[in-house]
Amino acid sequence: MLEELQIFQDPEFDDSIIREEIRTYHPFVKSFANNDEIEIVIYQQDALLLMSEAALVIEGTLVKTNGSTGDIQFTTNCGAYLFDSITYELNGKEVDKVRDPGTVSTIRGYLCYNKNDETLNAAGWNYPESQLVTYDPLKSTFFLARNDRNCFQVSKDDTDGMLTITNIELKVKHVFLNDVLKLKLLTEINKDKPILIPYRQWEYHELPSLTNGTSKEIWSIKTCTNLESPRYVIVAFQTNLKDNKSEDITYFNNLNISNIKLNINSEYYPYEDMKLDFDARKYADAYYMYTQFYKSFASDNNYPILDFIAFKSRTLFVIDCSKRNDAIKTSTIDIKLEIESRKSFPANTKAYCIVIHDRILESLPLSGLVRGAI
Missing domain, CATH: 2.70.9 (Adenovirus Type 2 Hexon; domain 4)
Structure with a gap:
């Protein structure tokens, strides 16, 4: 039957999720120099985390070095080019590892993004221009690149810049269920069902x-x-x-x-x-x-x-x-x-x-x- 003809059907309300909140997680170290290893760990055994919507927030500054006369700007997707590799682990098991995440995520962006995507600007994808603060896809262990040459572009050969990362943090959405759905999930969990x-x-x-x-x-x-x-x-x-x-x-x-x-x-x-x-x-x-x-x-x-x-x-x-x-x-x-x-x-x-x-x-x-x- 056509949906338009189902005039006697009771309305349905989705109240399975009673609350959502975003919590911020920080790395163990505060050093964000070249070749550093950054690890972010989430110890949450009884929480439901919506990891697909998590965001890595990178804050920093880019300034021209002394004597530079040309222009300097961030490249599109500059945040991803900060890293040599990114690894995501779940309970000690490596789920995924990406080498050269700048190249991989740029290719993926060209393939999967469209110009009407409202999140592009916040994600450093102000195509074809660039942004200063970027949001990257979730991962948990980050190896900073040996240099920052791929994160910015200059207009003259005598121009150079210095990129300083001041903060990296992971924002994760926590989901809280109603009692009926929570009880149903706990029943399946107690069976240790894969x-x-x-x-x-x-x-x-x-x-x-x-x-x-x-x-x-x-x-x-x-x-x-x-x-x-x-x-x-x-x-x-x-x-x-x-x-x-x-x-x-x-x-x-x-x-x-x-x-x-x-x-x-x-x-x-x-x-x-x-x-x-x-x-x-x-x-x-x-x-x-x-x-x-x-x-x-x-x-x-x-x-x-x-x-x-x-x-x-x-x-x-x-x-x-x-x-x-x-x-x-x-x-x-x-x-x-x-x-x-x-x-x-x-x-x-x-x-x-x-x-x-x-x-x-x-x-x-x-x-x-x-x-x-x-």
Whole structure:
């Protein structure tokens, strides 16, 4: 029956949550210098924490050093570039670890954000401009980067800056349930019934340098089990952008790539060659694959943050391999990339690959044990 015709149905009121409050947690140390390790621990055994809405608040100042004559500003997503790696643990079990979170979260932002997202400014994503205070996704252990070169950009070579972090804190939403729902949850907990934690892991890989002077590259990404078989593979390139204060670290070079093929146990994705030519503005196939990723991850009717023109200087190659023949679903998965360009690869060009795959953990509420689901 149509919802509009259910005129005699009683109204329903959701009173399962009686209160929400945000509490702030601080790291054990107050030193936020380069190469420092920052650990934030939450000791809450009987609390319900809405970790998906937690925020890492970073406060600091950026000033020009003596003698600088040019302009200086924060880069987009500058907060994430402060860290070399970020690890999230649950009851001593590593749930996720992200190396180079600046690159990974910037790529994820281009893929999953849209220009109408009201949280972008507060998150340091005032695209294409920048903010001074940033909010990052939740994690628990942070290794500060060896330098701050990727957090700001200068307009002149003689300009430099000094970034000082004054405070880092974690804000977590606590949820309080009504008595009926609380009793129901406690009944299940007393049975020590496993709680499944399904999510998609963004696994980062880096090729330090493409072979200079050639136009083709074969990159063996990894060998994994069928449980970690990829759903999507994201590929990006940067030439002389890392640790270069004069360049925008949030750019990803297109290298006039003509074709990228993903090889999974000798099965190729996409099926046909893309035949791209960025210099001739013939990259519609790559842009279409980029927009389709947003539609598969978002539940709205918006479009991702990059339009067709911006995509040329922030190029992300998205390969959907979520649908595969059962014949190649073996116990061992071999993942390779075949890259072709219309020009020779320039020197100092890095390649990035993010493999998105499913992962399931289970938590036993009475013992606190967290393990991989069988």
